Amino acid sequence: MSGAPLVTAAPAAPAEAGTVDGWVRWPDDVARRYVAEGYWEGGPLGDRLRAWAERSGSATAVVAGPPSRPVRLSYADLDRAVDDLAVGLDRLGLAPGERVLVQLPNRVEFVTLLFALLRLGAIPVLALPAHRRVEIEHLARLAGAVAYAIPDTHEGFDHRTLAQEIVAAVPSVRHVLVAGEAGRFTGIDAVAAAGADARAAAAPTSVPSTSVPSTSVPSTPVLPAPDPAGVAVLLISGGTTGKPKLIPRTHWDYAYNAAASAGLCGLTAEDVCLAALPAAHNFPLACPGILGALGVGATVVLAPSPSPEIVFELLARERVTVTALVPALARILVDAAEWEKPDTSSLRLLQVGGARLDAELARRIPAVLGPRVQQVFGMAEGLLNYTRQDEDAELSFTTQGRPLAPADEIRIVDRDGADVAPGEIGELWTRGPYTVRGYYRAAEHNATAFSPDGFYRTGDLVRLTASGNLVVEGRIKDxxxxxxxxxxxxxxxxxxxxxxxxxxxxxxxxxxxxxxxxxxxxxxxxxxxxxxxxxxxxxxxxxxxxxxxxxxxxxxxxxxxxxxxxxxxxxxxxxxxx
Structure with a gap:
């Protein structure tokens, strides 16, 4: 890498259990157990990218942009770009622990900014491109966001106009970072360029052996390493009861979420994973998604749009092997493929989640597109259920899978909170090594959303089959x-x-x-x-x-x-x- 390496100091000792700045930690004894059992390990997510770059080097990490003008970054390129942007954000005045509202579509800046914030120790709040003033203002206030990252325009909407309204309405927002034409705001490219200059200035210089080293030579940039047990990212809830909630995911639990999912899905460095859904969703980000793919050295392809034309072109050109869709998009692609006959021969696994997949459509997917179907039933709050690739294919058509982790605990209960008989329908409750113990800054809501012993009350009505897989039957929530x-x-x-x-x-x-x-x-x-x-x-x-x-x-x-x-x-x- 050019310029001085970005150095991170050793992290401080993890804080004790309890509520810290509105974040509910796991009880101490539970946290120690998850560490002892190997669920929580390693450093913060930003540092993991450095290890991935050392491992994979010149291999392609990310492909983004329109199919006609793709941008390709190797693992080394990505790591260097993240270092530049992290130092630039530090020079801009962003501090560890501060929240940054990120509303970027599937473009390379989403990945570089996400990891730069993780490396800096600032906390990205991942909003969706479709959100507008009501949601963005609410999220910015709730998070106390100090910065707001946007595209210049996306799908005909000028996000800079929205940003002006947010800056006027939310006093904590002091920076607007723009991917593209920045206008009156600050370009993400300009921040990265400033960081690259700072790193170059801090790079070691050759000094003759007879000379006394100059004390004016700039020092290498040093950033404090985030606590891996602390909050890495704030995801957005589905907004099932009023305005969206913020879901605090830690470096440790989210790393397990992605890595264990990648292992279950059999991802390797030979895979090419297409993110067709908005990358800020938990599903395409970490199930196994972008994080899981990069963790094994695979290539991530970011689709600028989930339209059949773009998805089919990317599948064929990039030889995509794995992708994730919601049922509505899966239906659109299957219907289109029956007419267009696209080349989907490289695709080995198609994950479908976000809503229940009906069995008829599930059976059409391998018949029309070719890949194995994997149903994924989960939530940004934690618990993930997958159908397995080594089980009878009919289970992937008719059930929504079983829990990812051996330490996942589930209960299926009636209206009084009593466990129902096997096979009966009830509300799903869960807790485990990657399921949060509370929403961020939502004490009143947490009192009803979580049981006194830490189970998350999902609001989903399910039944457990004889195979051990869950079938989703509906929802309690409105x-x-x-x-x-x-x-x-x-x-x-x-x-x-x-x-x-x-x-x-x-x-x-x-x-x-x-x-x-x-x-x-x-x-x-x-x-x-x-x-x-x-x-x-x-x-x-x-x-x-x-x-x-x-x-x-x-x-x-x-x-x-x-x-x-x-x-x-x-x-x-x-x-x-x-």
Whole structure:
């Protein structure tokens, strides 16, 4: 690598169990057990990339950009780019422990910035490209973000305009980092260039043996090493109850999450892994995703769009072997492939998660595209379930897999919290070495989302089969899974009720062959008012809602059914709607 190597100091001793800055740690005895059993080991994630670069060197780590102009970084290139950016961010004034809201699509800057922040010890908060002002402002406030990283534009939307609104609304945001044309803000490339200059200035210089070394020679940049037991990244919850929550994943637990997933999926340095879904999602990031692929020396290909045209081109050109999709996208690709006959001969494993995959579509995938199907049922909060490649293929069509880790604990309980009989349906509770013990800065919500003994109450209704695999039967939470994106009915209802023409509102799911569940808004209008779906969508966009939050259907009714205590009876409403 050119320039002075970026040095990290030894990490401080891990903090004791408890709540630190809104983060709930594992109890001390549990943490010691996970270390002793080998689940938690190694250094922070940013340092692991350096080891991967030493191992894989000139091998291709990342391919990004449009298919017509791909950018290719070797492992050595990636490590050097991360060092440059980490030093540049340090010179900009970012400090360990500070939160940076990252809203970047699948481009190379997502990977370099993620690892630069990890190496610096700052904490990336991974927002989705589809988020808009409502979600971004909420997340920036909740995290106390000091910086906001964006693309200049993405899919026709100018994120710099949104950034101006966020800077004006959230006083803690003092930097906006832009991938592309920065305008009034700071370009990520400029920050990296400043870091490269600083590293070059600090590089050792040859001094004649008869000379006294100059004390003016700059020192090598030194950054403190993050505590591997501390928070590495804040993921975004699906927003199933109100606004999205922040999920604190540590260096140790997230490293296990990715590495164990890579082992289970049989990833090797010969694999080429396509990230077609937004990289900020837990699924394409660490299940095994980007982190798992880089950990074994594989190549990561970032798709700028999940459209069939781009995905098929990348599959053929890069000889992709593994990719992950949500069911809605899997259906689109299978349907398109039946007509287009793309070259998918290199693909050996297609993971499907984010929503339950129906058996009929599951069986079509190997028939049309060729690869083995692996269902993945999990959550950004932790627990991952995979169907195994060495089991009967029918299980990968009809079940959602079994837990990743031997130390994963699951309970299936009734409404009173009592374990149900084997094979019966109940709510899934879980705890383990990569399942969090609480959301970030959400003490009130944590009191109900987690049991007193540390089980996460997932809200998913499941049953356990004789094979030991889980089958997902539904959800307790009031959430609509629209093509893998969770739409909080409660949050959308609040926005609908702010419209002057709406007196009452209920949001429910409607069956949809393409996306699984579409979003139906059922409203009672104020006297004399009229409303169309087009008008309500425009209104909600004006309030800053993400596109996936907008209703697909609008139904106007005279009254909404109520329970005996006066709440909207959604069960009866769904029955009436058919």
């Amino acid at each position: 959430v609509i899974n629209r093509g893998g994106e969770n739409v909080s009915a409660t949050e959308l209802e609040e926005h609908l009720l702010a419209h002057p023409a709406i007196a009452q509102a209920a949001v429910v799911a409607a069956a949809d062959e393409q996306v699984g569940e579409s979003v139906r808004a059922v409203v009672v209008l104020t006297p004399g008012a009229g409303l169309t779906l087009k008008v309500i969508k425009a209104y909600l966009r004006g309030r800053g809602l993400a596109r996936f939050m907008l209703p697909d259907l609008l139904t106007v009714v005279d009254t909404l059914p109520l329970t005996p205590v006066g709440k909207i009876d959604k069960r009866e409403l769904r029955r009436r709607l058919g």
